[in-house]
Amino acid sequence: MKKIVPIRVIYADTDAMGIVYHTNYIRWFEIGRTELLREVGLVYAEWGGRGYHLPVIEAYCHYLQAARYDQVLLIEAGLGHVNRATVKFVYTIWDEAHKKEMAEGYTVHACINPQGKVIRLPWEMIEIIKRAGQE
Template sequence: MEVRVYYEDTDAGGVVYHANYLRFFERGRTEFLRERGFDVAAMHNAGTIFAIVSMKIDYRSPARLGDLLEIETEIGEVKNSSFIAKQRVLRRDGGTVLCEAEVTLACIGETLRAKRLPADVRDMLKKGCPGDEPSISVPSEK
């Protein structure tokens, strides 16, 4: 997924503010699901919500005002009620890795308690796990 860095994304020095990478990662995960036929809003309305329970982020190099970024998402481990998304932000010009994250998401219901991943979602996610098929990533359309 492609993202352009706008002034609103940066601090006074024109560098992307660290917390804004969380927004980029959220958009990447949402588009990852959408491109595979799963609308997050519709799932939420039906009582299936994904809550972040853990996130490890490594900031490698700064993104700057005007940069064109690529957000990549692939799936790591999938359990009965959670999964891990491995994500990267790269600068489109040169492919420099700027930021990496490993995000653990739990499937919860309207009561905010853990519940099993819907079978169709779990099956789709497992297709991207190491040891099954090649990783699934979301490249931008060029």
């Protein structure tokens, strides 16, 4: 399953050169990932309340085209893989009007407890995440 979320570039997303500032792509990855997981029933806030957190331990973005103010982008998020303690999500950002690939990347997340210790993903969470990859 892939989740596609439209984003319109706002003025605050751009830098002095008039293009999207590079860190915004990572923020948009988070939006896509959050909506992908929400769609299959995994809401970050609920799992955090149960003591399971998924911080980013690795992030990568390959910038292919410069995005600009007022451009509509499509954030596509999907599952890369899941194992006992980590999960990887993959992303592609598209220009909606021209169907051009703007950026691609991934994030890797480790499951930790409230004390910051790496722990196994709970079985229920693994099943939900795997479902996101299969649908």
